[in-house]
Amino acid sequence: xxxxxxLKLIQKSLDELGYGSFSKSIExxxxxxxxxxxxxxNAPSTDDKKYELLIEWxxxxxKEKEYETVVSYINSKQKFDDSKMSIDLPPEECRAFEALDFxxxxxxxxxxxxxxxxxxxxxxxxxxxxxxxxxxxYLVTYQHTGSIEEGKVTGDLLKYKEKSTNQPxxxxxxxxxxxxxxxxxxxxxxQIDDQALKNSVPFPCLNLIQSLAKPSxxxxxxxxxxxxxxxxxxxxxxxxFKNYLTEKVLSSKHHCNSIFEMVAYSLHDQLSVxxxxxxxxxxxxxxxxxxxxxxxxxxxDFAGRYQRQLSPYYLPPRLxxxxxxxxxxxxxxxxxxxxxEFPSHNMLTLKNHSDEVWIAKFSPSGTFLVTGSLDGTLxxxxxxxxxxxxxxxxxxNMGIRNTIxxxxxxxxxxxxxxxxxxxxCCLDTVVRIWRVSDICKNRKxxxxxxxxxxLVTSFTPGENIRTWTCEFLPPNLSNMYNPQFVIGSPDKVxxxxxxxxxxxxxxxxxxxxxxxxxxxDSRGEGPKESSTDKLSSxxxxxxxxxxxxxxxxxxxxxxxxxxxxYLITANDNKQVYFYTIxxxxxxxxxxxxxxxxxxxxxxxxxxxxxxxxxxxxxxTPDELQIWDxxxxxxxxxxxxKRKFYGHRQGKFVVRSSFGYLSDxxxxxxxxxxxxxxxYIWKIESGQLVTRVKGHDGLLCSSVDWNRYFxxxxxxxxxxxxxxxVGDDKLVxxxxxxxxxxx
Numbered sequence: 001x002x003x004x005x006x007l008k009l010i011q012k013s014l015d016e017l018g019y020g021s022f023s024k025s026i027e028x029x030x031x032x033x034x035x036x037x038x039x040x041x042n043a044p045s046t047d048d049k050k051y052e053l054l055i056e057w058x059x060x061x062x063k064e065k066e067y068e069t070v071v072s073y074i075n076s077k078q079k080f081d082d083s084k085m086s087i088d089l090p091p092e093e094c095r096a097f098e099a100l101d102f103x104x105x106x107x108x109x110x111x112x113x114x115x116x117x118x119x120x121x122x123x124x125x126x127x128x129x130x131x132x133x134x135x136x137x138y139l140v141t142y143q144h145t146g147s148i149e150e151g152k153v154t155g156d157l158l159k160y161k162e163k164s165t166n167q168p169x170x171x172x173x174x175x176x177x178x179x180x181x182x183x184x185x186x187x188x189x190x191q192i193d194d195q196a197l198k199n200s201v202p203f204p205c206l207n208l209i210q211s212l213a214k215p216s217x218x219x220x221x222x223x224x225x226x227x228x229x230x231x232x233x234x235x236x237x238x239x240x241f242k243n244y245l246t247e248k249v250l251s252s253k254h255h256c257n258s259i260f261e262m263v264a265y266s267l268h269d270q271l272s273v274x275x276x277x278x279x280x281x282x283x284x285x286x287x288x289x290x291x292x293x294x295x296x297x298x299x300x301d302f303a304g305r306y307q308r309q310l311s312p313y314y315l316p317p318r319l320x321x322x323x324x325x326x327x328x329x330x331x332x333x334x335x336x337x338x339x340x341e342f343p344s345h346n347m348l349t350l351k352n353h354s355d356e357v358w359i360a361k362f363s364p365s366g367t368f369l370v371t372g373s374l375d376g377t378l379x380x381x382x383x384x385x386x387x388x389x390x391x392x393x394x395x396x397n398m399g400i401r402n403t404i405x406x407x408x409x410x411x412x413x414x415x416x417x418x419x420x421x422x423x424x425c426c427l428d429t430v431v432r433i434w435r436v437s438d439i440c441k442n443r444k445x446x447x448x449x450x451x452x453x454x455l456v457t458s459f460t461p462g463e464n465i466r467t468w469t470c471e472f473l474p475p476n477l478s479n480m481y482n483p484q485f486v487i488g489s490p491d492k493v494x495x496x497x498x499x500x501x502x503x504x505x506x507x508x509x510x511x512x513x514x515x516x517x518x519x520x521d522s523r524g525e526g527p528k529e530s531s532t533d534k535l536s537s538x539x540x541x542x543x544x545x546x547x548x549x550x551x552x553x554x555x556x557x558x559x560x561x562x563x564x565x566y567l568i569t570a571n572d573n574k575q576v577y578f579y580t581i582x583x584x585x586x587x588x589x590x591x592x593x594x595x596x597x598x599x600x601x602x603x604x605x606x607x608x609x610x611x612x613x614x615x616x617x618x619x620t621p622d623e624l625q626i627w628d629x630x631x632x633x634x635x636x637x638x639x640x641k642r643k644f645y646g647h648r649q650g651k652f653v654v655r656s657s658f659g660y661l662s663d664x665x666x667x668x669x670x671x672x673x674x675x676x677x678x679y680i681w682k683i684e685s686g687q688l689v690t691r692v693k694g695h696d697g698l699l700c701s702s703v704d705w706n707r708y709f710x711x712x713x714x715x716x717x718x719x720x721x722x723x724x725v726g727d728d729k730l731v732x733x734x735x736x737x738x739x740x741x742x
Contacts, residue, residue: 005291013296051105055275062271063264065155067132071125077102105275112200119188123209124274126181130221131267133173134249136160137224138259140170152260174221182214204273220249312682312689313338316662318719319711343660343720343736344680344692348387350731352379355409357725359655359702363415366709366718368440370422371731372410378424379731380436382443383706383718387733390439391446393454395424395432412469416483421456421499423485425467431487432458433499459501465491469557474564478585488555488569496584504584505591507567508552511579512590553577556653557605562612566594566632570603576617578632595637597627605655609666610707614641614683616669618656622648624671626683644681646688647673652699658683659705659722666707670722672700678724678734692734695726 014023308314355375378393407427420437496505554572576597582589601619624644659668676695709719721735
C-alpha cells in the first residue's frame with residue numbers, strides 16, 4: 001500500500017468522522033513536506049507537477065467519456081492533424097499545462113527521431129477512438145433492453161442516447177475514424193527498424209505497439225460489428241456481444257459493475273503504459289474511486305476477522321454484539337486469548353449413576369438435562385440451578401412380558417419439544433413414556449413415590465423387537481395436543497406413535513411401491529415418476545443406483561429435520577435413507593424414500609443442525625461426516641461437506657453432536673472416543689481444535705451441547721455449556737473457564 005494511498009485513506013476517514021479541517025491540514029502539511037524536500041536533488045520540478053496534472057486531466061476526461069475533448073487537445077499540440085473530431089478546448093481546464101509540450105509526457109527516451117513521437121501519438125489516438133467505438137456500439141445496441149444502468153451514459157455518449165443510430169453509421173465510424181489510424185501505425189512501423197524501435201522504446205510500450213497489428217485489430221473490430229448486427233436483429237438479447245467484450249477485448253482487471261466502467265479502466269491501463277508519470281498520477285487519480293465510504297472501518301473489521309479466524313479457538317459471539325471488542329491483530333496474542341476463553345473447562349462432575357452412562361440430552365429450551373444409564377435410570381437435572389437433580393426415573397415392567405432381557409438399561413431417550421414428555425428406549429425392548437411437565441414447570445425435587453407416578457405408559461413395537469432410537473416430531477397443528485414420535489429398531493421396525501403408545505404409522509409397511517416412488521435423477525432435475533432406481537450418494541460424492549429390492553432395514557439411529565419434512569435413518573447396511581413424513585392422522589397417507597447416501601462404514605448415530613441444512617454422521621471405526629442435505633428441498637441429492645478424523649470408537653456406539661450455536665449456525669462438532677477423550681472440530685475448516693481428557697481412559701459414549709438455550713436479558717448464557725458421559729459412570733459438564741467468576 002503506497003504512502004499516498006494511506007494518506008488519502010486517513011483524510012477520507014477524517015472527513016467521514018467530521019474532522020474535515022484537520023484532513024485539509026494534513027494535505028497542506030504533505031505539500032509543505034514535498035516543497036521542503038525540493039531542496040534535494042530528487043525533488044519534483046514545477047514542470048513535473050504540471051505533467052502529473054496533465055495526465056490526471058486526460059484520464060479524468062476519458063473516464064467521463066469526453067473523448068472528443070482529449071483528441072482535440074492532443075491534435076492541437078501536433079504538427080499533423082487528421083482528426084475529424086474537432087472542438088474548442090475550454091481554456092480554464094488547461095490553464096495549468098497549456099504551455100507544455102505533449103512530447104515531454106510520453107515514455108520516450110531522449111533525442112528520439114520524430115517518427116517515434118508520431119507513432120506514439122498515433123497509437124494514443126487509435127486507442128481512444130477504438131474504445132470510444134466500443135462504448136457507442138454497446139450503447140446503441142442495448143439502450144432499449146434495460147441492461148444499461150441509469151446514470152452510466154455520460155460525456156460524448158449522451159448524443160447517442162435514445163437516438164436511432166443505424167448499423168451503417170457504426171461501419172462509417174470504423175472506416176473513417178479508426179482504420180486510417182491503423183493504416184498510419186502500419187506505415188510508421190515500416191519506417192522504423194525493429195532494432196532501433198527496441199532501443200528507443202521501453203519494453204511495455206514496445207509490447208503494446210507490436211500488439212496493434214492491423215490483421216488482429218481488424219478481426220476484433222469486425223467481430224464487434226458482426227456481434228452488434230446480430231444483437232440488433234434480436235431485440236433484448238446481448239450475450240454474444242457482451243461475452244466477446246469481456247473475454248476477448250477488454251483487458252481491465254478491475255472489478256466493474258458495467259461495460260462502460262470496464263472500457264474506462266481498460267483504456268486507462270493501456271494508455272498508462274505510454275506516459276512517464278502515469279503510474280504515480282494514476283494511483284492518485286483513482287484513489288477516490290478505490291476508497292469506498294467507511295473504508296477504514298472495513299479494513300479494521302477485515303483485519304480483526306482475519307486474525308480471529310487464524311485462531312482455531314475463536315468462536316463468534318452467540319448473542320448479537322453491537323461493537324465486538326477489536327483485538328490487536330498479532331496472531332500469537334489473539335490465539336492465546338481465545339484459547340484461554342474456549343469452553344473446554346470441566347465445571348462439574350456429576351455422580352448420580354451407579355453404572356455406565358450411555359446417553360445425555362439437553363431439553364429443547366436448554367434449561368434441563370437428562371442422562372440415561374446402564375443402571376436403568378433416567379436422571380433429570382436443573383441446568384439453571386447448578387445442575388441439581390430434580391428426579392431419578394426408575395422404570396418397572398408394567399406387566400409387560402418379554403423373553404429377551406430383563407436389563408432395563410437406557411440406550412436412548414428424547415424430549416418432547418414442549419418439555420412435557422420424555423421417551424426412553426431400553427435394552428428390555430420396552431418403550432417408556434414419562435410425563436415430566438410438572439417437574440419442568442415447578443422445578444421441584446420429587447419424592448420417590450411421586451417419581452414413580454410419572455410413567456404414563458409402556459409398550460413394545462412387537463414381540464422381541466428391540467428399540468434403539470426415538471425422536472419427537474416438531475410441533476404442528478396435528479400433534480399440538482398429542483405429541484408424536486418415531487421409533488427405530490435393529491429388528492427392522494420403523495414406526496410412529498403418539499404419547500399414549502398408539503401406533504400411528506409404519507414407514508416400512510406404508511412405503512410407496514417401486515413403481516410409485518419418486519426418485520431424484522443424477523442431473524438434479526427433480527422428481528421422476530415410475531422409476532425403480534433411487535438417487536444415492538457415496539462418501540466420495542459419487543452417484544450410484546440402489547435397487548429397492550428390500551424396504552426393510554435395521555435402524556441404528558434416526559433423525560428428523562427441524563421442519564418435520566424428512567425422516568433420516570442410519571442403517572447397518574452402511575446407508576442413510578431419507579423418507580418423507582406424511583400426516584399420520586390421514587389413514588391413506590404413505591411415505592416415499594427420496595434419497596440414499598452410501599457410506600464405507602457402519603453408521604452408529606446421526607443428527608441434524610438447527611437450520612436443517614447439515615446432517616452429522618458417526619461412522620465406525622473412526623470417522624465423522626457432515627452432509628449438506630438442503631438440496632433435498634429442490635429435489636436434488638445431498639452432498640458431502642466435510643470429514644473429521646482423530647477420535648476412535650471401534651465397534652461401539654459413540655454419539656456425536658453439533659456444538660456452539662451462533663446466528664443460527666453451529667460452529668463446532670464434538671465426539672467422544674474409546675480413549676475417554678472428547679474431540680472438538682471446527683465445522684467450516686475441518687480443523688481439530690482440541691481434545692479434552694474426559695473419562696480416564698474409558699469410553700466416552702455420548703456428548704451433547706446445550707445448543708438451544710436462549711438467555712433472557714441479564715441472564716447467564718447456558719448455551720456455552722455442554723455435557724459428556726462415559727463408562728466411568730460420570731456425567732461431566734464443560735464450559736468457559738471463567739464461568740463462575742462472571
